Amino acid sequence: MSFYASTHTHLKSVFDADVNLTKYCQLIKKMGGQGFVLTDHGVLSAIEDAKEAADAEGIKFVPGVEAYIEEDDALLKRQHLILIAKDDIGYKAISQAVTASNRRLKGHTQTPCMNMAILKKYFGATAEGHGHVFATSACMAGVINRIILQNDEITEQINKLSEKQRKNGVSPTDESVNKIQNALKNAIESLNSSINERDTLKALSEMRFVKREKALSKMTGEAKLIAEKAILKDKQLSADAKEKYPSAQERVKKCRKQLSAAQSELDDISLSVQKWISYDQEINAIKDQAKSEDEIMEIAKTAAKQYVDIFGKGYFLIELQYHGIEAEGRCMKKSAKIADELRIPMIAANDVHMLDDSKEERIKRQILRSMRYSKPSETTFLDENPGDAELYTKTDEQLKEWLLKILPEDTVDRAIANIRVLFDKCNVEFKREKHYPKFKNDSGKTVNEILDEKIQEGIKWRFPDGMDSQHHKRLEYELSTIKSMGYADYHLIVQDCLEYGRLLGYVPNEQIDDAPLDIKSLKQWISDNNWRNPGETVSPGRGSAVGSIVCYILGITNLDPIKYDLLFERFLNPERVTMPDIDCDYAHRIREQEIRYVKARYGEMAVCAIMTTNAQGPKGVIRIAAKYYGIKKYGEAMTSLGDLLAKKVPTDIGVKFNTLITPAGNVVKDKTNENGIPLSDWMLKTFAVNKDAVEIIHWAIALEGIFTTYSSHAAGIVISDNDDVSKYIPLRWSTTSSTWTTQCNMVQVENNGLLKFDFLGLKTLDINTGALRRIEKRTGKIINMDEIDMEDSKVFENIFCKGQTEAVFQFASPGMRKMLVEYGPKSLEDLIILVSMYRPGPMQYLDDLIKIKNGKKNPTYLCPELEPILGKTYSAIVYQEQVMKIFQDLAGYSLGQADMVRRYMSKKKEKKLIHEKKSFIYGDPERNIKGCVANGISEQASGRLFDQMIDFAKYAFNKSHAAAYAVLAVVSYQTAYLKYYYPKEFFCSALDWADKIEDIRPLMYDASKMGIKINAPDINRSQETFEVIDDSIMFGLSAIRSIKSNAKSIISERKNGDFLSLKDFYKRTPVNKAEMENLIDAGAFDRFGRNRLAMKNTISEMLAASKTIREKQKFISDSQTALDILKECVTENEFFEKQQDVFGKVIFDKMTSSDALMKRIVNAENALGSAEKDFNSITVKDVREDKNQRMENEKDLLGIYITAHPMDFYPKHELLGYPYISDAVPGDGTIYGVVSNLRITKRKKDGRPLAFFELEDKSGSIPVCVWTKEYAKFQEIIQEGHVIVIHGDITEEESYFTDENDMPVMQLKMSGKDIRLAHTEQSKLIIPVRSYADFHMNEDDFRKKYELKNGHPFVVYDELLDEMREITYRVSDEVKKIDHCKEIFQ
Secondary structure, three states: OOOOEEEEEOOEEOOOEEOOHHHHHHHHHHOOOOEEEEOOEOOOOOHHHHHHHHHHHOOEEEEEEEEEEOOOOOOOOOEEEEEEEOOHHHHHHHHHHHHHHOOOEEOOOOEEOEOHHHHHHHHOOOOOOOOOEEEEOOOOOEOOHHHHOHHHHHHHHHHHHHHHHHHHOOOOOOHHHHHHHHHHHHHHHHHHHHHHHHHHHHHHHOOOOHHHHHHHHOOOHHHHHHHHHHHHHHHHHHHHHHHHHHHHHHHHHHHHHHHHHHHHHHHHHHHHHHHHHHHHHHHHHHHOOOOOHHHHHHHHHHHHHHHHHHHOOOOEEEEEOOOOOHHHHHHHHHHHHHHHHHOOOEEEOOOEOEOOOOHHHHHHHHHHHHHHHOEOOEOOOOOOOOOHHHOEOOOHHHHHHHHOOOOOHHHHHHHHHHHHHHHHHOOOOOOOOOOOOOOOOOOOOOHHHHHHHHHHHHHHHHOOOOOOHHHHHHHHHHHHHHHHOOOHHHHHHHHHHHHHHHHHOOOOHHHHHHOOOOHHHHHHHHHHOOOOOOOOOEOOOEOHHHHOHHHHHHOOOOOOOOOOOOOOOOOOOOOOOOOOOOEEEEOHHHHHHHHHHHHHHHOOEOEEEEEEEOOOOHHHHHHHHHHHHHHHHHOOOOHHHHHHHHHOOOOOOOOOOOOEEOOOOOEOOOOOOOOOEEHHHHHHHHOOOOHHHHHHHHHHHHHOOOOOOEEEEEEEEEEOOOOEHHHOOOEEEEOOOOEEEEOOOHHHHHHOOOEEEEEEEOHHHHHHHHHHHHHHHHHOOOOOHHHOOOOOHHHHHHHHOOOOOOOOOOOOOHHHHHHHHHHOOOOHHHHHHHHHHHOOOOHHHHHHHHHHHOOOOOOOOOOHHHHHHHHHHOOOOOOHHHHHHHHHHHHOOOHHHHHHHHHHHHHOOHHHHHHHHHHHHHOEHHHOEOOOHHHOOOHHHHHHHHHHHHHHHOOOOOHHHHHHHHOOEOOHHHHHHHHHHOHHHHHHHHHHOOOOHHHHHHHHHHHHHOOOOEEOOOOOOOOOOOEEEOOEEEOOHHHOOOOHHHHHHHHHHHOOOOOOOHHHHHHHOOOOHHHHHHHHHOOOOHHHOOOHHHHHHOHHHHHHHHHHHHHHHHHHHHHHHHHHHHHHOOOHHHHHHHHHHHHOOOOOOOOOOHHHHHHHHHHHHHHHHHHHHHHHHOOOOOOOOOHHHHHHHHHHHHOOOOOOOHHHHOOOHHHHOOOOHHHOOOEEEEEEEEEEEEEEEEOOOOOOEEEEEEEEEOOEEEEEEEOHHHHHHHOOOOOOOOEEEEEEEEEEEEEEEEOOOOOEEEEEEEEEEEEEEOOOOOOEEEEEEOOHHHHHHOHHHHHHHHEEEEEEEEEEEEOOOOEEEEEEEEEOHHHHHOOOOEEEOO
């Protein structure tokens, strides 16, 4: 077996190839190969990953791409061309050409395409890349073979068009056309005949006999007799005609209908005929492009010569491959012939898209292609095409065997030999240079001088009373390190960006986009407008920068690192090989403007976003596998089974199919004490009896790690030191975010010598700013959040200790709230510990930590030396700084060495860690590491401690990072501060920024617990957003579904005075019917009447009348203006021009006289009076309104129940002992609420039904699944709108959403086991009446007004008969307002 290299290799081509890079490199090495060329479709996004994998296996890697070539309006679309870098210059040229192709996105897939202009620019004779790039003619879709197969393509296009022609068109010669034409002709003749008959009958029926009868009276004899007979005969004819006329008239109508139908049919078929003709013309145009074989060969030769001219002699090769496709065999033979005639070298290749030809690899590619080619409306499973099974790396012998089927041996041998020739000539070193941006300034000072000036300014700000020696010493050390490592520019750029962002905090939201793009002008603009409230648009910097006193003094961070014992070396040290890390949070509303500022300052193309890909873990691939397995086998996705299987995957971070799992299905935590099996084996064993599940799991294992989309990093941007970053790395255009992104990830960006800046969007800042603006509006008070007390005991006691942290960043989840209550944090340090442990920390140690903190358990340490390091965190390793400190104090590592080991741990570099474990325990003299044993710590304790640190390092934030997260308590804490001291303003802002309805319910519940009422919208009091009005929160008009666009205009009209009535609103505001219905159903007009249905019933009538009134009023106003214009005009053109000046358009399109226009005004005034009279006569008539429907309508419009809730008629949760849904926690539990969004589906294998629904109460909702067995028992109870009590398993799982840090949002879900209907325990209402007979006479009106499903039981006391009468329907609370009504509790 021999093999040298693969020169045509797709390993990460989205939806076409997704091969494990490590396994592929191992395969190349196993086959004895030297390496491979990566040639993914149109992208360079896997180059860095492939290089790393190749380096790890010690094989050679060459970067390349399979480019798409397409000229505008060309017959042949997207021809393939392989480009292979000979050296670094060649790779740079390919990189720039790929970027350029992203400016030419083609087709519905928006594929990046090069053209001849791009090829000549980057590879032509005068280009820098000329002679540094090899090009090959690629596959059967390549630049030469597409020409050779051009007639095949023409035939295929003709066949597709012919099929469309047959499907959508009708031939002019088709029998149906003639038939319809004849039918129309007959219909015309029938109509003419019937009209003649009708007209004749009409003439006869209308005959008059008066004159003839007068004449008859003067006649005598036989003449009279003859005339009499004639008159009698005509009278009979007339009478008969009268009798027949209606039938004749109907026949005319019928014939007209037949003619209309025939005409319509002819019109329809004429359109189809026209389509046929249009297709015919298109087909004929394509046929005209067909060439003879000789002509095609000449065109192909010309193209080949052109590519030789562009790339240079010996740099363009004809590629030969064969996978068993008939057309492929034909074109490859002719390509070889062209190569021989033109003396172009040939190269053999197999078009690699799979690791091997295994079942798993083949099914993976089928699924990828199915995902690519399925239409949004129709998902299908694509089986393999001819030749697909052969798309894997073959040995030279296999390659030769296949090529000999179509080519002579001499040709094949030469082509295979050229693999070695080409590959040996390629040597890309990937030389790296630093291209960090330089801080821009016009002062003429050096960057270090500017940094020193900024530091002095910052010292006066941060330390008005002066700095102590400890801070001075730390500052000098940090400045020396920063300057010596060349990071002064970096710090100044970040400080500059943050300063601009903070200034944007003064600017009102609606004017952010107009802000000047330089700081000096922005400051002046703010001053000119007298904006004084700074809001909160920038958070304290997070990341390891929080450990820097320089960052603190510059205002980049807000924590004094010495106070919180934070390490600068974790941020920056001379031994650190990676870039320092400063994460900057910006309010969402300013982030885009901030990026515009950066682009304006450093150059539009000097700034770009960073690419990400979404590698799918077990949960994701299980759902994908279930979808396509179900479609393939049953014709529909097996979504339910996929969800069931996915739920069995543990939610621990980094879980893979090879992760060890305990028999209970949990991740093995302590590998020394727990036995486990891989997750894949555990799942196959768990679902062994379900054949579909087993097959889905096998498919999912094959799919693990695939990516399905490119995206851009939520925060990261790159700033380069030149005017175009694409001169250093390839870029791609993201159509989803309309921005340029790198074609590598953020780590690889840094490896390429570029600098990443994190500009995170943080919604919490927007919430806080909204609250601060409202506080100023209500109280006149301007609060600077940097100046609040960060250790306010009331905030800790009333918000954090009580778990009252809904909408408090980092602390809002049920699990976190429960932890807060158990822990009882009293300080910022406590918050830092908690957020470190929980997000996404080592939670398995949290229970012990809480017990130790609360004195219920004594701390234990593996050795006494750990107590000074772990004492503040109650013997638990919480921060990565503690890991570094352990290495430093116990084993004698330098801080730089300790930081490197910490990185090995977090990156799971096992080989390096095995070596480090020995050094940690026994020392390493070469690196001057003493080791734990030499420091008197036992070998056993040292080993256990090292293993513990590896386990912790998977999760632990560095302390600096955790501190920044908690002091997003200058986001987390500051949010809690605002919530405690200004709850109404806080909730208004939080409700405004709620992304989903699911977020609004818990906020409303939380507000109610704090005694704050939230009112339904009011047409006269609601603002555009949620606002505090009369000590309660009023729903904003823009929060009503479909009203957002009109909210401003309604509020603007209200400046002319409140709306006095429903009619007044109609007359002053031009809303449509749907908008009016929504406003009414949302409760906006409740001030004008409680019966919403009655108001809705008048909408059409009132809209029509009010529209007429507005139109007449406008006409009168415009006409009166036009009268003045007319006096100044002589010609029609002058009249038009004056109108354009006054109205902005021509209102009256004809010249008229003043008298004529005055007459029209009078007519309009009369019509206006009539319309107003009609409008005023419309009345809102009271009708019976279904209160339940009223509630549902309100919920539909607002997303939640406001004025009433189904749970109002049931006992409170506290009485029953059940938690509110928002307070539910994972485990076995019982909850109580109303069923909504009920969906019944059927299990695939047996058709048995199961139910999915939301269970909702006033605090929130939770998704519930009731499986087939339970559903069979409880299906009568599980009905939309039923209030039920349900017992079952509550689990916390990843939702489909991510938070602002790109972490999965955890969501509670429930699987129901036992269900029962809840019973109302409403009080009974009794009304005394003189007699029931009197009451009964008006009972219909009473019932319309007060009846309410699930309301109070109702009794009438008949005073005359002294007896109680039970009433069958229930009534609302409004009955309590009736005089003498009594309420009794049962």
